Amino acid sequence: MKTSVFYLSDSTGITVETLATSLFSHFDTLEINPIRRPNLSGIEDIKKVAEEISQAARESESPTIVFSSLISEESREVLRACPCELYDIYDLFIKPMENKLGIKSSAITGRSHGIGETKEYNRRMNAINFCMANDDGENILNFEKADIIIIGVSRTGKTPTSLYLALNHSLNIANYPLTNEDLESDKLPDILKPFKSKLFGLTINPTRLQQIRHERRPNSQYSSLSQCQYEIRTAEVLYRQTRIPFIDTSSISIEEISVAILNNKHLLTNIVNNFND
Amino acid sequence: MKTSVFYLSDSTGITVETLATSLFSHFDTLEINPIRRPNLSGIEDIKKVAEEISQAARESESPTIVFSSLISEESREVLRACPCELYDIYDLFIKPMENKLGIKSSAITGRSHGIGETKEYNRRMNAINFCMANDDGENILNFEKADIIIIGVSRTGKTPTSLYLALNHSLNIANYPLTNEDLESDKLPDILKPFKSKLFGLTINPTRLQQIRHERRPNSQYSSLSQCQYEIRTAEVLYRQTRIPFIDTSSISIEEISVAILNNKHLLTNIVNNFND
Numbered sequence: 001m002k003t004s005v006f007y008l009s010d011s012t013g014i015t016v017e018t019l020a021t022s023l024f025s026h027f028d029t030l031e032i033n034p035i036r037r038p039n040l041s042g043i044e045d046i047k048k049v050a051e052e053i054s055q056a057a058r059e060s061e062s063p064t065i066v067f068s069s070l071i072s073e074e075s076r077e078v079l080r081a082c083p084c085e086l087y088d089i090y091d092l093f094i095k096p097m098e099n100k101l102g103i104k105s106s107a108i109t110g111r112s113h114g115i116g117e118t119k120e121y122n123r124r125m126n127a128i129n130f131c132m133a134n135d136d137g138e139n140i141l142n143f144e145k146a147d148i149i150i151i152g153v154s155r156t157g158k159t160p161t162s163l164y165l166a167l168n169h170s171l172n173i174a175n176y177p178l179t180n181e182d183l184e185s186d187k188l189p190d191i192l193k194p195f196k197s198k199l200f201g202l203t204i205n206p207t208r209l210q211q212i213r214h215e216r217r218p219n220s221q222y223s224s225l226s227q228c229q230y231e232i233r234t235a236e237v238l239y240r241q242t243r244i245p246f247i248d249t250s251s252i253s254i255e256e257i258s259v260a261i262l263n264n265k266h267l268l269t270n271i272v273n274n275f276n277d
Numbered sequence: 278m279k280t281s282v283f284y285l286s287d288s289t290g291i292t293v294e295t296l297a298t299s300l301f302s303h304f305d306t307l308e309i310n311p312i313r314r315p316n317l318s319g320i321e322d323i324k325k326v327a328e329e330i331s332q333a334a335r336e337s338e339s340p341t342i343v344f345s346s347l348i349s350e351e352s353r354e355v356l357r358a359c360p361c362e363l364y365d366i367y368d369l370f371i372k373p374m375e376n377k378l379g380i381k382s383s384a385i386t387g388r389s390h391g392i393g394e395t396k397e398y399n400r401r402m403n404a405i406n407f408c409m410a411n412d413d414g415e416n417i418l419n420f421e422k423a424d425i426i427i428i429g430v431s432r433t434g435k436t437p438t439s440l441y442l443a444l445n446h447s448l449n450i451a452n453y454p455l456t457n458e459d460l461e462s463d464k465l466p467d468i469l470k471p472f473k474s475k476l477f478g479l480t481i482n483p484t485r486l487q488q489i490r491h492e493r494r495p496n497s498q499y500s501s502l503s504q505c506q507y508e509i510r511t512a513e514v515l516y517r518q519t520r521i522p523f524i525d526t527s528s529i530s531i532e533e534i535s536v537a538i539l540n541n542k543h544l545l546t547n548i549v550n551n552f553n554d
Contacts, residue, residue, distance in 0.1 A: 012532055018292065019296050021371050028383050029380060062378075063377050085373070085374075096362070097362075100342075101307065101340060103304060103307065124437070127435065135409070160444070163405065163440055164444060167437070167531075184349070259313075
């Protein structure tokens with residue numbers, strides 16, 4: 001029996017869905033049926049959704065759950081009358097924050113972002129372009145403009161981590177793959193030496209690396225366990241000898257790697273948030 | 278006077294920070310000083326943070342705000358004694374959900390993701406690799422494997438939107454730039470014809486496009502207003518004639534474009550969430 005979960009919003013609904021997804025990870029056995037209703041703009045929209053909620057509640061023995069970031073009092077009034085477990089972001093957070101801070105919320109829904117936030121938009125776009133252009137050491141001349149340079153052997157998670165940090169924190173991230181040649185030389189590649197303070201290393205369990213590489217190039221030297229063991233062992237020695245901070249990515253997510261890097265580099269950027277609901 | 282805002286978590290803290298960033302967008306005049314304390318693992322960690330909170334409260338006239346996704350009752354007890362406005366995700370959501378659903382939360386903090394979730398991890402990595410390999414029509418043979426193909430003239434937002442959808446929804450996104458040659462032909466490029474149902478078009482205000490292009494190649498034909506006007510006008514005619522759904526990206530964010538595409542294509546994927554806190 002799946003539990004119906006509604007995400008209601010006058011904008012994208014990404015905030016409530018991200019929050020709820022995180023909450024549901026604490027309930028292993030729960031199977032959910034997500035129902036997204038973004039861009040709700042008037043009382044007629046809300047009444048239609050209220051009818052959908054009532055129908056879901058009638059058809060299921062499991063409670064119907066509603067996460068809402070709607071702002072209008074009239075809309076929230078309609079929701080409160082629905083047969084559901086309602087989590088209303090406005091009541092839970094905005095109202096208490098108004099009281100505590102002594103200021104009114106602007107209560108502007110679905111605000112557009114193009115004009116006033118052009119600077120922030122451009123910063124984000126530039127970071128994404130920088131990241132794409134500096135993936136896999138493609139354009140090493142740009143290391144000077146990088147905020148962080150992620151290093152590691154092939155398939156340790158450099159590219160997805162770089163993209164995550166560019167998209168979510170508008171940082172200029174370059175990444176550099178440690179090649180066999182680099183590893184055999186037993187010291188930091190010359191090209192990286194001027195930027196030591198920007199470096200962050202990734203490592204991984206050799207067996208896990210083998211699995212990942214096997215999917216890309218099955219039964220190759222590249223994906224052999226001995227090759228993976230050699231590369232990882234040598235890269236870790238290099239990190240330790242040159243005191244480059246590093247993290248094992250075997251059993252953590254891109255998000256967790258990113259937070260570790262930000263903390264290590266003391267980069268206190270805010271999360272880019274352009275959906276405001 | 279900046280308001281100190283603490284993000285406490287036994288894992289990454291991304292959930293509370295994303296939520297709070299969204300909430301603060303409703304308070305235009307509020308200036309915040311974010312203080313991240315992820316990976317809090319024992320009562321000694323919490324006591325140290327509690328001391329930091331008390332100090333922040335002493336030093337400021339503005340209320341100190343704390344967002345916490347800590348699970349342990351002992352830790353939350355310490356927080357409740359702090360001189361701050363506390364938003365405790367466990368109390369606000371997990372506990373009521375347990376009661377309503379009649380099941381206990383697993384209360385496992387900082388869970389690792391490497392082993393059980395290899396399949397989901399691989400799907401996400403493959404989507405990111407697909408997106409990188411199929412950016413700007415580079416590898417058109419792969420359109421068959423694409424979930425969505427985003428089209429538009431240069432600098433309308435194709436690449437960042439593709440990356441966002443790959444990272445957050447593990448979808449295979451290709452994108453194809455409409456060239457002058459395509460536009461002059463006045464019909465859908467042959468290469469796209471077999472995949473019409475996968476196409477989604479982006480458009481933009483020509484003046485905005487000019488600004489964006491000007492930053493890339495100042496004073497060029499490429500960034501002239503007349504060129505931007507011609508390309509946008511012709512692309513929009515093409516979208517309408519061939520009935521390709523499209524959206525104007527002039528004043529909306531990557532997140533908003535992404536939600537519009539997902540809704541249009543009825544892709545009900547869940548948000549990828551690998552940080553669970």
